[in-house]
Amino acid sequence: MALPKQVPPFQETSPCGKYQRLHAELVDPSDDLMVQWKAEGQRRSGADGAPVPWLNLTAHTRVPMVCQRCLSPVDVALDVDRWFRFVADETTAASEDEEAEEDVLVASRDFDLHALIEDELLMEIPVTPRHEVCPAPARFSAVDPDFDASENAKPNPFAVLKQLKPNEDK
Template sequence: MKEHAFLARKLDVAAFAREGATLSGEWPALEFERVAEFAAPEAPASTWPPVQWTLTGERREPRGSEAQVWVSLEASAQVSLTCQRCLQPVREHLSMSRWYRFARTESEAAELDAESDDDVLVLSRSLDTLELVEDELLLSLPLVPRHEECPQPLLPPASVVTLEEASEDERPNPFAALAALKKDKG
């Protein structure tokens, strides 16, 4: 049996799974443009370590039904995002591991997706693994990136404290107005 030379950027998923092949590698973080958009300004994606990934194909033949195409993806990356407490860069480790089942058509994929918890994609003769890895990394980003303990103490800006104190001094005392009304009646 002839072994294929599979290309990660144009992967024939059916052949990849049929052979039970494995691909792995690393790509520079800058190639993941959508993830790089979340980079802290002080730590751009060009300073991040490369993204590691492994893809494994599998053909499953359940009893009484036709063969199924499955692919496993594992990826990990280290990104620097902006901490939402102190606004300084915070390094986040992203890691994911997921199996995908492939269906022949969009309608079959939608039906399988509704019936099970599996991730279902449409079978393609040219799957771009980089796009798949980037999609999963985007889903792995924390909603609110922050340090466990911020490196610098958080102090409220002086202008905020001054405004709060000034507004307290300017506010009239509601009871003083009531006392003035009582004096006018009496």
């Protein structure tokens, strides 16, 4: 029996809370945040002509983060569109992954697609999330009026010493 060249896509929209590590990165996690994803398998001919399983994964979500410029909330789009090629073992994966354009994964019966989706979304989080244009100007000063007021209220140590000096007018 010949294996099909194309496997029908599997897609789902699931709550962001299902992905605990991603959920922990959010500034304001809510139950209505959703992750949309689609996984589609293919069999392609390998170098030796034998069929090789491939997976195309696309995923999208918008997550609340903190803008690193103005420190206010910003919604960040996370978009994944990646191809994965499956190999038989870790040794093959390690040797082929460096040279391959696609990501190389080990085929396994206990493959966790949701963990792969979460890993890929986590890698899409920008190092410094920020607005294209911040809604309010960023503050570039760390002036604290209370701190300045307490500094001004302290007596000058030289003025205190001057009071201890004997009066020379006598």
